[in-house]
Amino acid sequence: MKTWNELTDTQPRVVPFLMRSLEKDRLSHAYIFAGESGTGKQEIALQLTKSYFCREKQGVEPCHQCVDCNRIEKGNHPDVHLVAPDGASIKKHQVEFLQKEFTYRGMESSYKVYIISEADKMTASAANSLLKFLEEPESPTMALLLTERESSLLPTVRSRSQQLSFSPLSKQLFAEKLQEHGFPRLSSLLVAEITTNLEHASQLNDGDWIAQARSVVIQLMGELYLRPNQVLLTLQDKWLPLCKEKSQQEAGLDMILFWLRDLLYIQTGKTDALVFPDQKEQYEQLALSISQKQISRHLSGVLEAKRHLNANVNYQLVMEKLLLSIQEV
Ligand SMILES: [Zn+2]
Structure with missing residues (x-):
């Protein structure tokens, strides 16, 4: 109260x-x-x-x-x-x-x-x-x-x-509100970036979707930079089955965007703004081998993927193109 x-x-x-x-x-x-x-x-x-x-x-x-x-x-x-x-x-x-x-x-x-x-x-x-x-x-x-x-x-x-x-509500207050509604802390931070609408947030949390998607994003992005041979397999086996609805596909791309933005935050010392705070160590390692310029290019790639999704391009194609384009540079 x-x-x-x-x-x-x-x-x-x-x-x-x-x-x-x-x-x-x-x-x-x-x-x-x-x-x-x-x-x-x-x-x-x-x-x-x-x-x-x-x-x-x-x-x-x-x-x-x-x-x-x-x-x-x-x-x-x-x-x-x-x-x-x-x-x-x-x-x-x-x-x-x-x-x-x-x-x-x-x-x-x-x-x-x-x-x-x-x-x-x-x-x-x-x-x-x-x-x-x-x-x-x-x-x-x-x-x-x-x-x-x-x-x-x-x-x-x-x-x-x-x-x-x-x-x-501000993202921070909204994340606190989600925790009052029983969302786990890490999921609440992520959801508050995607939406500040409680109904939409509840849909994303339905069946523990957000927690599952969160862990697959972390796996997918880690592989993309460290074990690129695995990526298309993880996309096929884990990512695509999770992202069947359009709203999930959009949220999925947003999560990739936040993951990349976190990496940029690490490069620029804004560590208190991380959306995936538990990934700090992994980010710090990756940040040694990737330049800010590369990350910016990868972020643009995600925005382009979002545009393609909105233009109803097949989701699997959108994702494959995005992941391959990130590997190229
Ligand atoms: Zn009273």
Whole structure:
């Protein structure tokens, strides 16, 4: 559980703004939290809700321990409702069901909070129903509309909400976040270079793919410089079976790019920026026999391979051409 101040590191514009609104007791009826998966929309929505309901808060900091905080965290607070798409959309009956429920059970406090995930999936009638409810003065309500596709929200919703843009996390913070989600440290460093979108990161980690791909990249690149006869065999036996999907093929080329960039970092003394920090010794050995100019040429080769992949050239051909071109110089 983080404090508001810790959350400020992840969203340095949005969080201080919300803290000030809490301090001044000037929360809006509706906020749009817009940003990619993994930018902390849900976490900050829960924090804001806890700050509102917490009975033991210090300043604006919720205690994370009282009954209200606990119920909000577990998703069973009677005055807080989490709404997510039922199938492809959020339908009118989902919103109306909650409104009825609130009317029956709204005994604990007079204030209600809706946290709506993927709010862009609200049907027009669900959105209108929600807006009507938000504007009833006798039932003070706050809606937190979370979305990755702000432009798909209805104009009526956008015009009546305060819009807050969540920026992508820095690579370092994102890697830490992935570790909180159970990613091994070395995999998290690598994934954070490829994407800062949590959903994409989870796909890459699916079935331990990233850890496997990571070890094959290390093998492939080591062989390329030290035992070049092995390379095409490793490509055939280990690399190609791992890179069946286009997204995996792209990520694979990115990993080769980061591996080469690491080698360049070693040459230029930037050792704290390594994406494969456990390979430092191997890099240091290789760096003795390869010039910066050669590495730069190899990096250009990877960029060209990426262009070919995007132009739908056969992946095996792209990879063979790349590996052979690196061997040439
Ligand atoms: Zn509390």
